[in-house]
Structure formats: structure tokens, C-alpha cells
Amino acid sequence: MENDDINVYGFEHLKKDGHIVHGVFTRAGGTSRGAFDSLNIGMDSGDEPTAISNNRKLIIRKMGMKPLVFLNQVHGDTIKVLKKDDNDLSQIFEPGKETYTADGIITNMKGVFLVIQVADCQSVMLYDPDKKVIANIHSGWRGSVANIIGKCVDKMVLEFGCRSEEILAGISPSLGPCCAEFINYKDEIPEHLWQYKQNNKNFFDFWAMSQDQLMEKGVKKENIQNMKICTKCNSDVFYSYRGEKTTGRFACVISMV
Numbered sequence: 001m002e003n004d005d006i007n008v009y010g011f012e013h014l015k016k017d018g019h020i021v022h023g024v025f026t027r028a029g030g031t032s033r034g035a036f037d038s039l040n041i042g043m044d045s046g047d048e049p050t051a052i053s054n055n056r057k058l059i060i061r062k063m064g065m066k067p068l069v070f071l072n073q074v075h076g077d078t079i080k081v082l083k084k085d086d087n088d089l090s091q092i093f094e095p096g097k098e099t100y101t102a103d104g105i106i107t108n109m110k111g112v113f114l115v116i117q118v119a120d121c122q123s124v125m126l127y128d129p130d131k132k133v134i135a136n137i138h139s140g141w142r143g144s145v146a147n148i149i150g151k152c153v154d155k156m157v158l159e160f161g162c163r164s165e166e167i168l169a170g171i172s173p174s175l176g177p178c179c180a181e182f183i184n185y186k187d188e189i190p191e192h193l194w195q196y197k198q199n200n201k202n203f204f205d206f207w208a209m210s211q212d213q214l215m216e217k218g219v220k221k222e223n224i225q226n227m228k229i230c231t232k233c234n235s236d237v238f239y240s241y242r243g244e245k246t247t248g249r250f251a252c253v254i255s256m257v
């Protein structure tokens with residue numbers, strides 16, 4: 001298997017920290033064909049299971065052959081907490097397996113890679129460099145409505161004693177305000193979030209919403225980085241559900257070393 005074409009994007013503040021290994025993978029460098037071309041990791045995408053499994057192995061290899069934890073993501077607000085003393089770790093490290101049904105995961109374990117798979121939704125990576133705790137969140141519009149981001153910060157505070165003012169946050173490529181049109185927003189999005197609607201159009205700024213959800217919990221604005229890459233506008237580089245309907249999922253991965 002060839003993986004020279006694999007591109008990985010990163011957040012500057014996380015790159016600077018010597019304890020974090022992370023990456024946002026593009027669709028390049030994998031083995032899937034057609035609409036899934038090529039580094040698709042989404043088991044529910046309709047792609048060939050063998051290709052998906054091979055792509056996941058390519059990502060594991062690129063990340064240094066460490067265990068990766070994939071989630072069965074359901075657009076809910078369940079957050080899995082993986083603690084050092086958990087004894088079921090031998091179960092979670094199979095590349096073809098999604099051990100936990102959850103849309104967020106938090107850990108204080110080193111050497112475990114938390115994976116979120118997306119195509120328009122956001123992966124929001126969190127890191128408390130003081131308490132040495134990381135999280136990865138899947139937040140699409142349903143996640144935004146449920147405020148899974150705020151709930152994850154709360155859980156980091158509750159379970160690990162994190163302080164939100166220490167937390168660094170990164171928002172992956174995702175559907176931008178240019179393309180997040182919600183014609184039926186009155187049915188789908190609660191009224192208190194209509195302030196994120198752009199002018200008189202039905203386009204919403206979920207990037208601003210996520211930043212506000214972080215800041216409402218005390219995360220500092222200067223500690224939040226958003227790549228501000230719209231997946232639909234850049235569907236040649238990233239998978240976009242809105243742009244392509246039949247498409248793959250790209251990988252957003254974070255780990256402490």
C-alpha cells in the first residue's frame with residue numbers, strides 16, 4: 001500500500017505542544033475508488049469494507065502504529081470517558097471496530113488516538129495542557145443544537161478537574177457559513193440559535209456557534225483555532241456530504257504522547 005500522497009493538516013497551537021500528535025486527513029492517499037476516492041474511513045458510507053479497513057490501517061501507520069479509537073457516531077450528545085484505569089482497552093484497538101456509540105470522547109491516557117470521522121460536520125479537538133486531558137467531538141448541526149461542545153467541556157471539568165481557561169480548541173474543516181443553508185431552519189434549529197443566521201438568507205454560521213459554545217464555558221478566544229476551510233467549497237480535498245451526497249468520511253485524530 002502506498003501512502004506517500006497522504007496529507008495531514010494541523011492546528012498551530014497543538015503543533016507547538018510537544019505532547020500532542022494530531023492530524024486532519026484529507027481524502028488523498030487512500031485505496032477507495034469512485035465517489036469514495038480515496039482515504040475514506042466511514043463504515044456507513046456505502047464504500048467497500050476492505051477499502052475502508054485498508055484506509056484505516058494507512059492512517060494507523062501514518063500515526064505511528066498506535067491504537068486508534070473509532071466511534072459509532074450517531075449525531076447525539078453522548079460523550080465517552082476513557083480513563084487510565086479502564087480495563088477494557090484490549091477491546092478497542094481493532095481498526096475495523098467501533099467500540100463505543102458516542103459523538104465525543106475524552107481521555108487522560110497517553111498513546112491512544114481518538115478519531116472523529118466527518119464530511120461537513122465539525123471535529124472539535126480539545127486539549128488541557130495542565131491536566132493532560134484530550135477530547136475529540138463530532139458536532140454537526142444536531143450536535144450544535146444539542147451543544148455537545150459545551151457538554152464536553154463540562155465533562156472534562158467534572159471528570160478530570162480541567163480548567164476551561166487552560167483548554168486549547170481546534171475546529172476542523174467543515175461546512176462553512178457560505179454553504180450551511182437550512183431552508184427549514186424554523187423546524188430544525190431552535191430560536192435562540194437564529195442569531196447565527198446570516199442577514200436575510202437561510203445560511204447559518206456554525207463556526208461562530210461553536211466558538212461561542214466554547215467561550216460560554218470559559219475557553220479563551222485566543223485558544224480557539226478554526227481552520228475555516230469549508231468542506232463543500234473544497235470537496236476536491238475533503239469529503240462533503242452536502243456537496244456530493246454519496247461520499248466518504250475523512251479522519252480527524254488527536255493523541256497525547
Ligand SMILES: [Zn+2]
Nearest residue numbers: 178179230233
Ligand atoms: Zn462553502
